[in-house]
Amino acid sequence: MGQTETFAAEMTAALQAAQGPSAAAQAEASARNDVLTKPPGALGRLEELAIWYASWRGNACPEIKAPQVIIFAGNHGVVAQGISAFPPEVTVQMVANFEGEGAAINQLAKLHGAEMAVVSLELDRPTADFTQGPAMDAADLNAALKAGWEAVNPESDLLVVGEMGIGNTTAAAAIALALFGGEAVDWVGRGTGLDDAGVARKAEVIAKALQVNAPQGPMEVLRCVGGREIAAMAGAMARARVKGIPVILDGFICCSAAAVLDRLVEGALDHCVAGHQSAEAAHGRVLTALGKEPLLSLGLRLGEGSGAALAIGVLKGAIACHSGMASFAEAGVSDG
Ligand SMILES: Cc1cc2ncn([C@H]3O[C@H](COP(=O)(O)O)[C@@H](O)[C@H]3O)c2cc1C
Numbered sequence: 001m002g003q004t005e006t007f008a009a010e011m012t013a014a015l016q017a018a019q020g021p022s023a024a025a026q027a028e029a030s031a032r033n034d035v036l037t038k039p040p041g042a043l044g045r046l047e048e049l050a051i052w053y054a055s056w057r058g059n060a061c062p063e064i065k066a067p068q069v070i071i072f073a074g075n076h077g078v079v080a081q082g083i084s085a086f087p088p089e090v091t092v093q094m095v096a097n098f099e100g101e102g103a104a105i106n107q108l109a110k111l112h113g114a115e116m117a118v119v120s121l122e123l124d125r126p127t128a129d130f131t132q133g134p135a136m137d138a139a140d141l142n143a144a145l146k147a148g149w150e151a152v153n154p155e156s157d158l159l160v161v162g163e164m165g166i167g168n169t170t171a172a173a174a175i176a177l178a179l180f181g182g183e184a185v186d187w188v189g190r191g192t193g194l195d196d197a198g199v200a201r202k203a204e205v206i207a208k209a210l211q212v213n214a215p216q217g218p219m220e221v222l223r224c225v226g227g228r229e230i231a232a233m234a235g236a237m238a239r240a241r242v243k244g245i246p247v248i249l250d251g252f253i254c255c256s257a258a259a260v261l262d263r264l265v266e267g268a269l270d271h272c273v274a275g276h277q278s279a280e281a282a283h284g285r286v287l288t289a290l291g292k293e294p295l296l297s298l299g300l301r302l303g304e305g306s307g308a309a310l311a312i313g314v315l316k317g318a319i320a321c322h323s324g325m326a327s328f329a330e331a332g333v334s335d336g
Pocket residue numbers: 083084085086090094163164165166167168169170190191192193302303304
């Protein structure tokens with residue numbers, strides 16, 4: 001897609017025009033599921049997962065051969081408000097750790113045979129402190145959306161987007177408050193490990209951010225109180241929607257980016273499944289607002305795409321059974 005200056009508008013139009021899943025593949029996969037050698041429904045959610053994946057791939061008997069994990073990194077001016085337990089230098093240090101294959105996400109991506117890309121977004125130029133004014137101008141927002149869009153490998157057959165950005169649970173909470181309403185305290189959590197006073201300060205910070213910026217509409221919310229890596233995640237998930245690449249959603253920050261798309265275009269997240277529910281207090285609330293039931297709930301509160309990457313194994317299990325199992329007729333098993 002074209003011009004950086006108009007990227008947000010072009011991306012929105014592409015999402016509006018995007019095709020849905022294949023009804024034929026869905027019907028064929030569903031019929032196949034009905035004759036596999038198991039009592040009806042005995043594979044629980046794995047059955048609906050396999051049919052969902054098959055419908056998005058347009059193939060009733062799919063395989064997962066080329067998963068991609070993309071980690072987007074960005075820095076946040078709002079760290080000046082003392083809203084993270086860690087200093088902002090950790091963002092660039094962790095990027096080096098990703099590149100040296102030393103982070104949790106490296107291990108989980110490798111475990112599931114996923115290609116992993118790391119995209120740093122102007123780490124030496126943090127977003128503006130959004131308690132003072134918008135985090136990004138239109139040029140910054142468009143560039144970040146486009147970086148996300150372009151990072152997706154169109155040949156991949158599954159996408160996980162993760163992030164690294166000290167302070168980004170505050171941006172995610174501000175996005176959630178702006179999109180879903182309620183009270184600031186409903187959307188804040190401990191992030192990397194804030195104490196109770198820190199969490200209370202974080203709530204004040206996001207309340208002030210919305211007073212100062214008063215963003216109108218999902219894209220403006222993303223520009224005013226988001227961050228570059230959050231915008232890039234949204235851009236990548238939008239590209240995946242257009243390309244028919246299923247996405248596994250990660251934790252609170254990933255879901256705040258997804259929520260922007262959800263409010264922007266109806267059905268924009270139909271190609272997404274929730275990988276897990278993180279321990280960040282408001283993640284469950286965001287998942288409920290998005291109508292997504294998490295596959296895993298293991299108390300993770302890391303980000304980096306880690307919970308979603310772990311859930312690749314669940315989806316691979318669903319597809320292995322669906323595409324590999326024999327039917328009652330093939331195996332000569334009585335179908336009851
Ligand atoms: C060593 C380290 C590795 C991480 N990997 C992900 N995060 C996570 O923590 C950050 C968000 O929390 P907050 O809003 O409280 O700063 C993000 O970078 C997120 O990805 C990490 C944080 C740290 C310290």
